[in-house]
Amino acid sequence: MEYVTLGKTGLKISRMGFGGIPIQRIDAAGTKKLMEMMAEKGINYIDSARGYTVSESFIGEGIEGMREKFVLATKSMSRTRETMAKDIETSLNNFRTDYIDLYQVHNPNMEQLEQVIGPDGALEAMMEAKAAGKIGHLGLTAHSLEVFEKALDMDWVETIMFPYNIVERQGEELIHRCREKNIGFIDMKPLAGGAIEDGRLALRFVCANPDVTVVIPGMYDISEIEKNMEAVEAAGPLTEEELAAMEQVRKQLGTNFCRRCNYCQPCTAGINISGCFLFQGYLDRYGLGDWAKDRYNAMPVKAGDCVDCGACETRCPYNLPIRDMLKKCAEEFGA
Template sequence: MEYRELGRTGLRVSRLGFGGIPIQRIDEPGTRAMLKAACEAGVNYIDTARAYTVSEEWIGQALEELGLRDRFILATKCRALTKEEMESELAQSLKNLRTDHIELYQFHNPSLAGLETILAPGGAMEALLEAKAAGVVGHIGITAHLAAVFERALSVKEIETVMFPYNIVEQQGAELIDRCAAAGKGFIDMKPLAGGAIEDGRLALRYVLSNPNVTVAIPGMADPKELQANVAGSDATAPLTPEEQDACQKVRDALGTQFCRRCNYCAPCTVGIQIPSCFLFQGYLDRYGLEGWAHERYNTLKVKAGACIGCGKCETRCPYNLPIREMLKKVAADFGE
């Protein structure tokens, strides 16, 4: 396993991390087995979130029972925007993870407006800075799905790490990843397998980790076979061979007409549908098998996919020429509205 410094945090992390979203679809014994195997494989970075239902709790229980807390760097996140909300969410994370400190605490996918609330007086940043001064939080990061939020985060000195989607088919953050490294911030890659859309896990991780500015990739894992495939993809970070580059292009060709990169160029929707979010939650339903959680997240949308009036304006803005109207019909059918 290769290890890298996570920006300027002083944390030395394995380039393959453990993504905790799929923990929700296994159980406590399965979580223990996965974390034990991950540790034995040299993985020392765990990512989870308050929003991932039982993920924090089962990870905390497993680390305590296995006696492995000190072998892992824990990273979690929450959607709090205000200081009061963050204090409450952080306290719950500490309780769930059964620890007195968390190495990296992140703002979970705020909008641009939400990030400004976080940074304003009385915002969530104040709570994390106080927790950092007290030694409860080691470092502060942010996760994002929109390039505009990623770019804004690069100008915030208190934010030490950025998490963003990057893989064979999602390239909207490529230039920002380079700027992230130049700014001395660690880059954490979410969705290295495009949420499971890329079936060849070894190739997907080879592609991601061949980029020297990617510090750690965090594929979701719930099965020992997934762990084995991901470890195989992380054990060689040399430049891609011509054959691997050809294979990557075949993946792009296969997914290019049906895969949303969440660049948000389709916005604004005439009736207010959050189009990328619809496709994101559908991915959790189709590829992660998280039916209950996907429905819960989808139900937070004020305007559902079924509200589409078929005007087609979104499709004229999409740089990937996606058939968005047809894709929204499938979302509506899958979620029932």
């Protein structure tokens, strides 16, 4: 495994890290097995979030007794000093540690970012925790280019996390500026939230860019760790075949597709919005019609139940026309 320096933090980390979202689908024992495998393979960067329900606590249990083998990163949606201070304590408890290597402000919009850095904002609590030795470094995660660009000029920001993959290259120029400013760039959504089916191709694309410090595919299965490691470690420039396959993925997915981030939730009508789009993708793209129809039909509330309130669209960081997309989904599934 290749090791890199995470920008200004100086932390030495593996080029492939571990994205902690999918372990919400397994249990603490399964997570422990993953952590043991990662320690054995030399994958030392772990990313989680206060918002990923059991993720921090499963990881905490999983790394007990081998904390020093990992660089722990997490993030919080708190915007005020008081709530951020509480979140940092919760993360420390969940991870069963007295020190977190990197604490990040989780996906603020421009207004929320102002609140974070303003009087009684979350940044004050993060600085205090850093001074007290509870957290080592500070970073930020974003989905909007405007926030990304602003963060580049904030001295306290040591790392930035942003989506970058075969079909989402809008951040490329700013990612390059991270490197120029020695800000560690952490790539989230290398598989575009699961929309890119060929994981190897997706990771080859991301790792071919030297501006990407670390990539954090979400994993919940041991075989995924091995497959992803092989892709990240594969040497050599992208081949003609790989470039052609990437072009094909771009043509197939376009830009209006769901990344399954779930920021649009909760839906007024109780629809699992990203679930609808996931099954629709399997129906349209991957030739798994029967499988997709069974799963879709088992959902208690379906795309056709949308009451057109529009609340979800105000929360989608990709500005997707969710209502129109759900109408199409309802037509295709007939419900």
